[in-house]
Amino acid sequence: MKTVFVNPERCIGCRQCEFACAVAHSRSHDAATAPFETPRPHSRIHVGTGTTYNTSFPNKCRHCDPAPCVEVCPTSSMHRDRERDVVLADGHKCIACAMCAMVCPFDVITFHSAANGAPPRVVATKCDGCVERVSSGEIPACVEACKAGALVFGDLNELIAAGCARESSAMLTSATAVSLATREPDGVAGWRAWGASATHVNEEVRHGKP
Amino acid sequence: MASHEKLSQLSINNDARAMIARAREEGIETVWDRLAAQQPQCGYCAMGVSCRNCSMGPCRVDPFGDGPQKGVCGADADIIVARNLGRTIAAGASAHSDHGRDILEVFAELAKGETSGYELRDETKLRSLAEERGIDPTGRRPNEVASDLAEAMMEEFGTAKGHLSFSDRAPDKRTKLWKTLGIDPRGIDRENVEMLHRTHMGVDNDYVNTLLHGLRTSLSDGWGGSMVATELSDVMFGTPQPVASRVNLGALKADYVNIALHGHNPLLSDVIMQAAEDEELVARARELGAKGINLVGLCCTGNELQMRKGLPMAGNHLMQELVLLTGALDAMVVDYQCIMPSVTDVAKCFHTEVISTADKAKFTGATHISFDPRRGYEIGKEIVSHGVEAYANRNPERVRIPGDTVEMMAGFSVEAILGALGGTPEPLVEAIKAGKIRGAVGVVGCNNPKISQDHGHVTLTRRLIENDILVLVTGCSAVANGKAGQMMPEAAEMAGPGLKEVCKALGIPPVLHMGSCVDNTRILTLAAALANYLGTDISQLPLAGAAPEWYSEKAVSIGAYVVASGIYTVLGVQPAIFGSPNVVNLLAAGLEDVVGAKFAIEADPEKAAVMIRRHIESKRAALGLPHLETKDVEAPSEAA
Numbered sequence: 001m002k003t004v005f006v007n008p009e010r011c012i013g014c015r016q017c018e019f020a021c022a023v024a025h026s027r028s029h030d031a032a033t034a035p036f037e038t039p040r041p042h043s044r045i046h047v048g049t050g051t052t053y054n055t056s057f058p059n060k061c062r063h064c065d066p067a068p069c070v071e072v073c074p075t076s077s078m079h080r081d082r083e084r085d086v087v088l089a090d091g092h093k094c095i096a097c098a099m100c101a102m103v104c105p106f107d108v109i110t111f112h113s114a115a116n117g118a119p120p121r122v123v124a125t126k127c128d129g130c131v132e133r134v135s136s137g138e139i140p141a142c143v144e145a146c147k148a149g150a151l152v153f154g155d156l157n158e159l160i161a162a163g164c165a166r167e168s169s170a171m172l173t174s175a176t177a178v179s180l181a182t183r184e185p186d187g188v189a190g191w192r193a194w195g196a197s198a199t200h201v202n203e204e205v206r207h208g209k210p
Numbered sequence: 211m212a213s214h215e216k217l218s219q220l221s222i223n224n225d226a227r228a229m230i231a232r233a234r235e236e237g238i239e240t241v242w243d244r245l246a247a248q249q250p251q252c253g254y255c256a257m258g259v260s261c262r263n264c265s266m267g268p269c270r271v272d273p274f275g276d277g278p279q280k281g282v283c284g285a286d287a288d289i290i291v292a293r294n295l296g297r298t299i300a301a302g303a304s305a306h307s308d309h310g311r312d313i314l315e316v317f318a319e320l321a322k323g324e325t326s327g328y329e330l331r332d333e334t335k336l337r338s339l340a341e342e343r344g345i346d347p348t349g350r351r352p353n354e355v356a357s358d359l360a361e362a363m364m365e366e367f368g369t370a371k372g373h374l375s376f377s378d379r380a381p382d383k384r385t386k387l388w389k390t391l392g393i394d395p396r397g398i399d400r401e402n403v404e405m406l407h408r409t410h411m412g413v414d415n416d417y418v419n420t421l422l423h424g425l426r427t428s429l430s431d432g433w434g435g436s437m438v439a440t441e442l443s444d445v446m447f448g449t450p451q452p453v454a455s456r457v458n459l460g461a462l463k464a465d466y467v468n469i470a471l472h473g474h475n476p477l478l479s480d481v482i483m484q485a486a487e488d489e490e491l492v493a494r495a496r497e498l499g500a501k502g503i504n505l506v507g508l509c510c511t512g513n514e515l516q517m518r519k520g521l522p523m524a525g526n527h528l529m530q531e532l533v534l535l536t537g538a539l540d541a542m543v544v545d546y547q548c549i550m551p552s553v554t555d556v557a558k559c560f561h562t563e564v565i566s567t568a569d570k571a572k573f574t575g576a577t578h579i580s581f582d583p584r585r586g587y588e589i590g591k592e593i594v595s596h597g598v599e600a601y602a603n604r605n606p607e608r609v610r611i612p613g614d615t616v617e618m619m620a621g622f623s624v625e626a627i628l629g630a631l632g633g634t635p636e637p638l639v640e641a642i643k644a645g646k647i648r649g650a651v652g653v654v655g656c657n658n659p660k661i662s663q664d665h666g667h668v669t670l671t672r673r674l675i676e677n678d679i680l681v682l683v684t685g686c687s688a689v690a691n692g693k694a695g696q697m698m699p700e701a702a703e704m705a706g707p708g709l710k711e712v713c714k715a716l717g718i719p720p721v722l723h724m725g726s727c728v729d730n731t732r733i734l735t736l737a738a739a740l741a742n743y744l745g746t747d748i749s750q751l752p753l754a755g756a757a758p759e760w761y762s763e764k765a766v767s768i769g770a771y772v773v774a775s776g777i778y779t780v781l782g783v784q785p786a787i788f789g790s791p792n793v794v795n796l797l798a799a800g801l802e803d804v805v806g807a808k809f810a811i812e813a814d815p816e817k818a819a820v821m822i823r824r825h826i827e828s829k830r831a832a833l834g835l836p837h838l839e840t841k842d843v844e845a846p847s848e849a850a
Contacts (some may be wrong), residue, residue: 191789
């Protein structure tokens, strides 16, 4: 089973995955014209902030199984494509009740007028695993856009095994190095250290210093 | 983080907090909302490894090492970071130097007698500047001398001369070093243009070479464009002398016409101050029910006027939207630099008229009144008149002016400081030698919403003066320290015993206001004077610089010229260099062996204070002066 896996420590918040996702789900599939289409294409991946400056996480549908959104959908709009093992939203059946969004553990279902093929009304919009791209041998648009290795596409267990090996190595190297699975390069570590320090200083001011 | 920060985290000031609370209540967007909306900000850009200098790109280098390591042209992270930093310095230096040129052009027209509202107010300084350039003023009329001086300075903007006269103020050791390194600034505009050339694809592909030119570019600002701005402003508007003033949003008066002067250039605002006293305009203000016309300053235009005339300051960079939220501001007059495009949006929520005045800095939604020095006074009156008429539209029920002002002192030009010392740096040098004053630090630069407003400036300054270090401030830092009550002679009580004794003897505060951000050149001039007095180089003196809350390209240029002049500098906000460990190593370590000074980056002002104190003690040790060992300068966690 191939899926999009996230290495959170690799995300540097550039949001290029969001842009690529919106383009991939536009009518034109062209980065130069997609932003000017009506309805405007929307990203289905959402880069959110961490607890300190300079940390971020690309949040998207995890295609859960069983999926809470599928369980609660009253019209069967939200359904599992067993063949490709992804959760899809059928805009023609969607009544925009938002039950799926309420139960989604990741809050990644949004409501928009869809660009390609869907009815011209606001319907549930979510990651479709780039099924069209994948079936023609491409990788999902968000993964293609990510040059930092935060989003990777592959067999879930293989990706987990690779992460597990890194984690083991890090644990063996230093029993205290538990915060991040892989050691950051010095530049990224310095960049993040300033973010943590600035955030900490602002927290101190909030709590009454000086 | 995010959009739900507590007010207390955004600013240390009660006036700011009250207005941010009002903005939230009324759904008015401010800089803090926009910062939250921008999170997360792009790491490629923040680490300096994205390049959009050509259309084979845009490119980026993966800082983790797995993805692309070179742009399409082949530039690696080192080259891309150096190119970007070089262009940042060139933009900052250009801003300062173009400001200097604007002052110089009016000065030249004044010399020809073609202006209205201007005069040569400091003829002593005019003569000494002329003599500095080999122009003999003896027996000549001031405007003739001014004309020759203007021409000589104009030559330094181009390449005709190939040398900047002001750089001769630096000690010989320093100017020789610059020549040896090939970073002696040759022309004010030239270095900026050359930086744009070098960072074009396929020109300078050696990051060290690019960064050395970055230093030269910044020197053309510090010892060139900015210094022209400072010195000629003194000749035209008066060299600052100690003056009492006030600061914070309480500077606005509910029953007066309030006009804020915002931006950086004193050319127009000085004339506006004259125009605000015009009897006709004051009478019209009274006719509309106001008691009179009240001018307040914002950012460095405000600092220029506060330094020379004691103009009360409404605030620094992050106060520019908040001053509008008082509902009591009738007009905001802007020139250029650091004026957020959002001011016209916030002004729309009130009756305030935003008036732009520089043809190179227009704002959608503002009234544009083009500045013309030949009709300076007339234009000044027209602008004030707009403010007076806008008063009639003010809704008194929406007026909320938080709190009372804090008293502060301004006006410490180099001339004023030397004057207070009795005309020679000797008493200051003796106090430093004896250890009463450990050293001096310029705490300068902007506000940045990533740091609690003014926390960096105020905390760092406080820790330094507590440890007998004299602090020199400019720009946003002066406003921050003024608001914290650290800029009155009485603030000597906050200082350590040695500094307190010196301040009390001279009747000065432990934190000296040296002006606007172009006036950082006053700090250079003072440092050079001290080094020359001692027959040494600036880099050997117990000095440091700090920009705890910097945000702008101009600040990068300032930081670079301060380090290139031999002064260790601590930045509170990281520049976009972390994508290249080589560039980081060069700026934070290697430069020490090149120019005798380096950069450090530290967000926490408590820690920055310790770093600076240790640096100053090490310089004292090298000079053979009484000093503390590094281990005896406590880190904050060790302190009580």
